Amino acid sequence: MAIEIDPQLFGVFAFWSGILILKIMSMALLTAKQRFAKKVFANSEDLMNKSDAKVKYDDPDVERVRRAHQNDLENILPWFLITFIWLQTGPSVWLATQLIRAFAISRCTHSLFYAVVPKQPHRALSFFVGYWIMFYEAVSVILHFL
Numbered sequence: 001m002a003i004e005i006d007p008q009l010f011g012v013f014a015f016w017s018g019i020l021i022l023k024i025m026s027m028a029l030l031t032a033k034q035r036f037a038k039k040v041f042a043n044s045e046d047l048m049n050k051s052d053a054k055v056k057y058d059d060p061d062v063e064r065v066r067r068a069h070q071n072d073l074e075n076i077l078p079w080f081l082i083t084f085i086w087l088q089t090g091p092s093v094w095l096a097t098q099l100i101r102a103f104a105i106s107r108c109t110h111s112l113f114y115a116v117v118p119k120q121p122h123r124a125l126s127f128f129v130g131y132w133i134m135f136y137e138a139v140s141v142i143l144h145f146l
């Protein structure tokens with residue numbers, strides 16, 4: 001079976017994939033920022049002889065960013081896979097464009113409301129926008145290849 005994706009849609013997918021990769025990468029920088037601000041590190045060699053720095057695994061601000069990072073991995077990685085497959089089932093260009101954009105924006109707002117300006121129900125709503133988009137794509141793929 002030949003793998004075929006509408007070239008215009010592939011461009012949309014590629015563009016927003018790049019944005020999402022940068023977004024995931026930004027969580028590592030945000031974690032480092034919190035570690036240096038709070039002077040808490042994960043390994044003794046990271047202390048670099050600073051007397052006021054310590055190894056700590058339960059700083060609430062660092063752990064918050066780490067959870068946001070983990071939540072990205074739990075959602076964005078499966079999205080790459082299922083969206084790449086779903087695009088080969090011939091969805092309408094308009095619908096696929098809207099869903100790809102909505103997913104990417106929802107993941108950005110999830111991080112914002114988790115790690116930058118903690119706020120509920122904003123974080124949960126952001127999460128569920130992405131969750132249901134992935135659910136829809138997964139069910140569409142299953143039905144298409146049934």
Ligand SMILES: N[C@@H](CCC(=O)N[C@@H](CS)C(=O)NCC(=O)O)C(=O)O
Nearest residue numbers: 067068070071074114123124127128
């Ligand atoms: N692994 C997630 C599964 C459920 C989930 O992703 N919930 C969203 C919406 S409330 C979330 O932001 N969870 C916080 C988190 O993953 O730390 C959890 O432990 O909460």
